[in-house]
Amino acid sequence: xxxxxxxxxxxxxxxxxxxxxxxxxxxxxxxxxxxxxxxxxxxxxxxxxxxxxxxxxxxxxxxxxxxxxxxxxxxxxxxxxxxxxxxxxxxxxxxxxxxxxxxxxxxxxxxxxxxxxxxxxxxxxxxxxxxxxxxxxxxxxxxxxxxxxxxxxxxxxxxxxxxxxxxxxxxxxxxxxxxxxxxxxxxxxxxxxxxxxxxxxxxxxxxxxxxxxxxxxxxxxxxxxxxxxxxxxxxxxxxxxxxxxxxxxxxxxxxxxxxxxxxxxxxxxxxxxxxxxxxxxxxxxxxxxxxxxxxxxxxxxxxxxxxxxxxxxxxxxxxxxxxxxxxxxxxxxxxxx
Amino acid sequence: xxxxxxxxxxxxxxxxxxxxxxxxxxxxxxxxxxxxxxxxxxxxxxxxxxxxxxxxxxxxxxxxxxxxxxxxxxxxxxxxxxxxxxxxxxxxxxxxxxxxxxxxxxxxxxxxxxxxxxxxxxxxxxxxxxxxxxxxxxxxxxxxxxxxxxxxxxxxxxxxxxxxxxxxxxxxxxxxxxxxxxxxxxxxxxxxxxxxxxxxxxxxxxxxxxxxxxxxxxxxxxxxxxxxxxxxxxxxxxxxxxxxxxxxxxxxxxxxxxxxxxxxxxxxxxxxxxxxxxxxxxxxxxxxxxxxxxxxxxxxxxxxxxxxxxxxxxxxxxxxxxxxxxxxxxxxxxxxx
Numbered sequence: 001x002x003x004x005x006x007x008x009x010x011x012x013x014x015x016x017x018x019x020x021x022x023x024x025x026x027x028x029x030x031x032x033x034x035x036x037x038x039x040x041x042x043x044x045x046x047x048x049x050x051x052x053x054x055x056x057x058x059x060x061x062x063x064x065x066x067x068x069x070x071x072x073x074x075x076x077x078x079x080x081x082x083x084x085x086x087x088x089x090x091x092x093x094x095x096x097x098x099x100x101x102x103x104x105x106x107x108x109x110x111x112x113x114x115x116x117x118x119x120x121x122x123x124x125x126x127x128x129x130x131x132x133x134x135x136x137x138x139x140x141x142x143x144x145x146x147x148x149x150x151x152x153x154x155x156x157x158x159x160x161x162x163x164x165x166x167x168x169x170x171x172x173x174x175x176x177x178x179x180x181x182x183x184x185x186x187x188x189x190x191x192x193x194x195x196x197x198x199x200x201x202x203x204x205x206x207x208x209x210x211x212x213x214x215x216x217x218x219x220x221x222x223x224x225x226x227x228x229x230x231x232x233x234x235x236x237x238x239x240x241x242x243x244x245x246x247x248x249x250x251x252x253x254x255x256x257x258x259x260x261x262x263x264x265x266x267x268x269x270x271x272x273x274x275x276x277x278x279x280x281x282x283x284x285x286x287x288x289x290x291x292x293x294x295x296x297x298x299x300x301x302x303x304x305x306x307x308x309x310x311x312x313x314x315x316x317x318x319x320x321x322x323x324x325x326x327x328x329x330x331x332x333x334x335x336x337x
Numbered sequence: 338x339x340x341x342x343x344x345x346x347x348x349x350x351x352x353x354x355x356x357x358x359x360x361x362x363x364x365x366x367x368x369x370x371x372x373x374x375x376x377x378x379x380x381x382x383x384x385x386x387x388x389x390x391x392x393x394x395x396x397x398x399x400x401x402x403x404x405x406x407x408x409x410x411x412x413x414x415x416x417x418x419x420x421x422x423x424x425x426x427x428x429x430x431x432x433x434x435x436x437x438x439x440x441x442x443x444x445x446x447x448x449x450x451x452x453x454x455x456x457x458x459x460x461x462x463x464x465x466x467x468x469x470x471x472x473x474x475x476x477x478x479x480x481x482x483x484x485x486x487x488x489x490x491x492x493x494x495x496x497x498x499x500x501x502x503x504x505x506x507x508x509x510x511x512x513x514x515x516x517x518x519x520x521x522x523x524x525x526x527x528x529x530x531x532x533x534x535x536x537x538x539x540x541x542x543x544x545x546x547x548x549x550x551x552x553x554x555x556x557x558x559x560x561x562x563x564x565x566x567x568x569x570x571x572x573x574x575x576x577x578x579x580x581x582x583x584x585x586x587x588x589x590x591x592x593x594x595x596x597x598x599x600x601x602x603x604x605x606x607x608x609x610x611x612x613x614x615x616x617x618x619x620x621x622x623x624x625x626x627x628x629x630x631x632x633x634x635x636x637x638x639x640x641x642x643x644x645x646x647x648x649x650x651x652x653x654x655x656x657x658x659x660x661x662x663x664x665x666x667x668x669x670x671x672x673x674x
Binding site for chain 1: 396397398430475540566570580581583586591592593594597598600601603604606607608609610611612617
């Protein structure tokens, strides 16, 4: 019996929150590897807010997913067939394999991971792009240093939860902004933030003045919108605003710009964007440091794994925009061979 | 006969464009200097967009002018009485003397200028805060370097006209954005910009793509609003956006933030604010360099001097927001002794 590969393809460019009709579930035979390639069975799929941007054809840092193509997605999987000398059947690998059950990839698209070091979802989270994004955003762009007051929005999410913990490791005061009492409890009690602001219950501008009375030195933004404006209003002199994401705006027709941007002048501050890919030459050292913190118990990796199979991709993806995930959202595609 | 000092005082915080009733013209005797002070007769008054911000009680980099106080203003004048050993009658001095005919000031509030070096209005423009703002904004914040494409908004205004010329001196390609054919002609023919975009006649986003096909390395912003958004949409990788002003927004109820701010992430760019005061320790070297360029004919100082006396302050000030001035707007208060 020929094995089939179920795939999630982009059927239409969404307006607002992606609907079921924006996706198409297709099925084709599992592809054989060509020369120099491997076939990977996908085990765990990474679900990221940035994927919403890849569905839109506005100018961005990479071309949008074409209509009819398999949705772009990072995943961890296991090699099931190899014609690549560096990879053997059974190896665990991470790559941009797409929202499907099997993928063919070549050497440069693969990164080997050691499943004895951490559970597989962690290689998509704290030890993956997510952890690296938090690491370089906070330390290279944010230039966070001991004694700084660091505010992180989306603090219970994948990147935010790691950024806040790195801030603590580096001797900063870390303040979380998250939605709901449970996420705030999680941020303080499990991640070690010094304080948490529930944007659904608190007036964020006032809460920030209370929790950061001397102003914010580093604001790590995952959300945009009103919360970005509240942070801008409370910057310390020479503050750094790290633009990592703007999840509150991704499903809006038109992004709302920060009204308080001229506070960058008042406080001689900067706002800077980055992409984790720019730091590829430093990945190895950063991963080693993150793994060290993890094994020393200084860093908690938290993943929110949905056991739904590939067909659950469309509904699981929406959890990101409803604020339903705590930690890194991962879709379990297969239990592996 | 006792000499009188006419003064322009802030009567009310304006909504939108300042009205006549937002000002009060008062008169009092010319003050005598106290010990360590001088009395200055004001000759030329600097009119700056930033003054609109000083009239508002929103959080800013200095306290607002109090209702009933003489309007804060920088001016050049001549010492008419001195009880300060470093200053003699007849000395020309620059300081924050206020919108009035005479002021008392002490040593730290005074900077001596040599009127044989340049016409007096130039000490408020290219050889004053305006020139320094352009210099540090472009070179320190913008990090403009040879070969960069530099775009300057408000390019026919006080700061913009100097910023563009410094960009040319440093070997950049300089593109002006200004309102109207005459300002664009001035920018190219008299200031030496490589190209000019008339935002009243051209579609700025398209014109920027045409004039800066490889993207903008440094965007020096004096205006905010739609033009800032257009520049953000056309940044080069690792671009620097220098926040100097936002004149299009100063009379609005609520500042409109830049919708395209996430292009800072797409292009790994930064947007940074500054105040010229932060570079006080480097003023002397910068003024020497600016004066050298001026005397070598590399830098054109252009002032728009209105000969109206202090009572013309309220109406002259509005010229800034109507885009009526070319170069540095200066109000002539007196012809001097």
